[in-house]
Every structure is written in C-alpha cells, then in structure tokens.
Amino acid sequence: MDEQSELNKLRQQIDSIDSQIHELLNKRASCAQEVARVKTQAFEQAQQFESDADKSSTQQLLFYRPEREAQVLARIREANQGPLADDAVAYIFREIMSACLALEKPMEVAYLGPEGTFTQAAALKHFGHAVIGVTQPTIEAVFSAVESEQCNYGVVPVENSTEGMVAHTLDNFINSPLKICGEVELRIRLHLLVGEGTSSDNIKSICAHQQALAQSRNWLDQNFPKVERIAVSSNAEAARMAAAEPGIVAVAGDMAAQQYSLSKLASNIEDRADNTTRFLIIGRESVPPSGNDKTSIVVSTRNKPGALFGLLEPFHRNGVMLTRIDTRPSRTETWAYVFFIEFEGHAEDAVVSTILKEIEEHSILLKVLGSYPRAAL
Numbered sequence: 535m536d537e538q539s540e541l542n543k544l545r546q547q548i549d550s551i552d553s554q555i556h557e558l559l560n561k562r563a564s565c566a567q568e569v570a571r572v573k574t575q576a577f578e579q580a581q582q583f584e585s586d587a588d589k590s591s592t593q594q595l596l597f598y599r600p601e602r603e604a605q606v607l608a609r610i611r612e613a614n615q616g617p618l619a620d621d622a623v624a625y626i627f628r629e630i631m632s633a634c635l636a637l638e639k640p641m642e643v644a645y646l647g648p649e650g651t652f653t654q655a656a657a658l659k660h661f662g663h664a665v666i667g668v669t670q671p672t673i674e675a676v677f678s679a680v681e682s683e684q685c686n687y688g689v690v691p692v693e694n695s696t697e698g699m700v701a702h703t704l705d706n707f708i709n710s711p712l713k714i715c716g717e718v719e720l721r722i723r724l725h726l727l728v729g730e731g732t733s734s735d736n737i738k739s740i741c742a743h744q745q746a747l748a749q750s751r752n753w754l755d756q757n758f759p760k761v762e763r764i765a766v767s768s769n770a771e772a773a774r775m776a777a778a779e780p781g782i783v784a785v786a787g788d789m790a791a792q793q794y795s796l797s798k799l800a801s802n803i804e805d806r807a808d809n810t811t812r813f814l815i816i817g818r819e820s821v822p823p824s825g826n827d828k829t830s831i832v833v834s835t836r837n838k839p840g841a842l843f844g845l846l847e848p849f850h851r852n853g854v855m856l857t858r859i860d861t862r863p864s865r866t867e868t869w870a871y872v873f874f875i876e877f878e879g880h881a882e883d884a885v886v887s888t889i890l891k892e893i894e895e896h897s898i899l900l901k902v903l904g905s906y907p908r909a910a911l
C-alpha cells in the first residue's frame with residue numbers, strides 16, 4: 535500500500551472513532567443533565583419539608599461536587615493503560631467534566647485579575663475552560679465576591695515553593711466564613727517580556743508582582759543589576775504596562791505574554807527550576823470526603839511553654855501526617871500567634887475528629903478552614 539492510501543485508511547479509522555467518542559460525550563452530557571434534574575428535585579422536596587429557619591442554613595443546591603470530580607480523575611488515572619500519559623487523560627476528562635458541569639449550571643469563579651495572571655491559569659487548571667472567570671482587583675475582593683454570592687467560588691494563592699506563604703491570603707482566612715474546598719498546584723515559569731519598541735538597550739524599569747520579582751531575584755541581580763524594579767498589583771498588570779510603554783519590561787508568565795502580545799527577551803528566569811505555586815479554592819460549602827483528602831485549620835494557643843508541642847503531639851500520637859504549618863501574628867494581642875496547620879485526612883474521619891476535639895480543649899481558638907480533595911492534576 536502506498537503512503538497516501540495508508541494514511542487515508544488510518545484517517546477513516548480516526549473519523550469513525552471520533553464519531554463514537556462524540557456520541558459517547560453527548561450521552562455523558564445527557565447523564566449530567568439528568569444528575570442536575572435529580573439534584574434540583576431533591577433540593578425542592580427538602581425545601582418543602584423544612585422550616586424557613588432551616589432552609590437557608592442546611593439546604594444548598596450543589597451542582598459542583600469537588601469530591602466526585604476528584605474520584606472520577608483518580609479512577610481515570612488508575613485505569614489508564616496508555617499510550618496516552620496519565621496526565622493527558624486526566625486533563626481531557628477535566629475538560630469533559632467542566633463542559634458537563636456548565637450544562638448543569640455555569641460556575642462563576644473569582645480570581646485575582648487582570649486576565650493573564652497565574653491565578654487565572656490555576657482557576658482554568660482546576661475547573662476546566664467552561665468556567666466563567668470573574669477578575670477581581672485584590673485577594674480581599676476575591677473573598678468578598680464569594681462571600682457576597684456574586685461568584686460561586688474563588689481561587690487564591692497560598693504558598694510558593696521559592697518564596698513561602700502568601701501571608702495576605704492566610705490573614706483573610708482568619709475572619710472569613712468561607713471554606714476551602716480544593717487545592718491546585720501550578721508550575722510557575724517566568725519570562726522577561728517586552729512590547730514593541732523595547733530592547734535590552736533601552737530598558738528603564740522592570741515591573742512584576744513582588745512574588746515574581748522575589749522568585750527571579752538572583753537572575754535579575756546577575757543580568758540587570760542596575761535597572762529599577764517596581765512591584766505592581768499583578769504580573770498581568772506588569773504585562774499590560776510593558777505593552778503600553780516602551781522601556782518597561784515585565785516579569786510574567788506565558789498567559790500574560792499571549793494576552794498582551796509581548797515577546798520574550800529571556801525565558802524561564804525563575805531562580806529555582808521547581809518553582810511552583812499552590813492555590814486554594816474557596817467556597818461557601820463544606821466538601822464531603824473523597825477518600826484522599828487534606829484538612830486545613832487555624833489554631834491559637836495560650837502563650838506558655840510547650841504550647842506548640844501540645845498542639846502537634848496529637849497528630850504524631852495518632853499517626854496523622856502534617857503537610858504544612860505556618861505562623862502569623864494574631865493581630866489581637868502583641869506577640870501572640872495563630873498557627874495554620876494542614877494535614878492528611880478529612881474532618882469527618884474518626885481519627886481526625888478525635889484530634890480536633892483534643893486540640894479544641896487546649897486552644898483559645900480552633901477554626902476548621904475546610905477538608906478538601908488533594909490536587910488531582
């Protein structure tokens with residue numbers, strides 16, 4: 535068989551497989567619509583039998599189910615026989631579920647704007663591209679947009695592998711009624727971006743979010759030690775400035791480069807090759823166990839010897855793995871602190887609930903910020 539007829543035959547096979555995939559995708563979408571109908575019916579029935587006082591607090595019509603999505607993605611990865619990579623199939627199913635959820639109810643997700651930020655990339659990675667993104671000017675505004683029900687969920691950065699915690703986000707959690715309902719990690723690649731009219735000879739200033747400046751500090755010190763660095767509200771804002779004014783250079787990622795049609799003067803200038811940021815998904819509801827969860831709490835103890843040991847010892851005694859611990863000033867007393875602790879397991883697990891009771895007895899404040907599925911992508 536010559537090359538052309540061999541190709542034609544294979545393409546016919548691909549066309550036929552595509553038709554089957556297409557039919558199955560729409561069958562799946564119809565199933566999701568049925569799921570929405572069942573959820574709505576159950577919700578309306580429960581509303582009829584509940585007193586007005588209970589209605590707002592106990593009954594919520596939840597189309598987005600993070601625990602179920604995490605289970606679907608875990609099952610797909612586990613069953614994958616190749617040749618497609620586990621990540622590739624997981625990403626495809628991420629988008630399929632995103633489209634199915636949009637048929638049930640389009641989700642509005644708040645994130646730090648403008649368009650082109652890493653937080654937007656994290657939101658799309660977590661929810662898929664069928665989500666409706668709503669940009670916000672600050673991290674506080676992301677919290678407010680979800681608290682005021684203007685948006686269904688929000689995405690906020692919480693820690694970076696080079697620079698550590700995002701203190702601003704942690705501080706917002708202390709007084710917020712919102713729950714953490716998911717996490718997503720994003721590999722951060724930073725580039726030196728310029729608009730038309732800027733070259734290495736006429737650079738006046740380098741703009742970026744302070745985190746991006748910190749993550750590429752060594753590279754900038756070596757290559758542009760004398761150029762002024764300006765911290766701005768986001769990397770995307772820096773990209774917008776670089777596009778608007780010759781002489782301004784932005785440190786930002788690929789999405790910002792595309793958004794503002796900038797070219798790269800240098801690529802991958804982050805100081806650490808594994809530079810990764812972790813983001814949290816915030817919402818108004820608690821998430822049931824998925825079978826592979828994490829829990830985040832904030833605790834404040836009396837300022838006495840052994841206080842931190844007393845807080846951590848129950849985790850050790852019960853064999854529960856801590857994944858993170860951060861300290862922040864309490865803001866109510868001088869030299870008093872609150873601890874942000876993250877660990878494996880769900881607040882509804884027997885062992886976790888025993889630990890939480892014990893901690894509550896020995897602390898001034900214990901707030902469970904949420905139990906949520908571990909990042910699936």
Ligand SMILES: O=C(O)C(=O)C[C@]1(C(=O)O)C=C[C@@H](O)C=C1
Pocket residue numbers: 566569570597598599600602603606630631632634635638
């Ligand atoms: O299982 C559900 O509850 C669904 O709504 C279906 C589905 C899916 O497409 O698989 C869609 C949205 C949810 O977030 C979880 C899963």
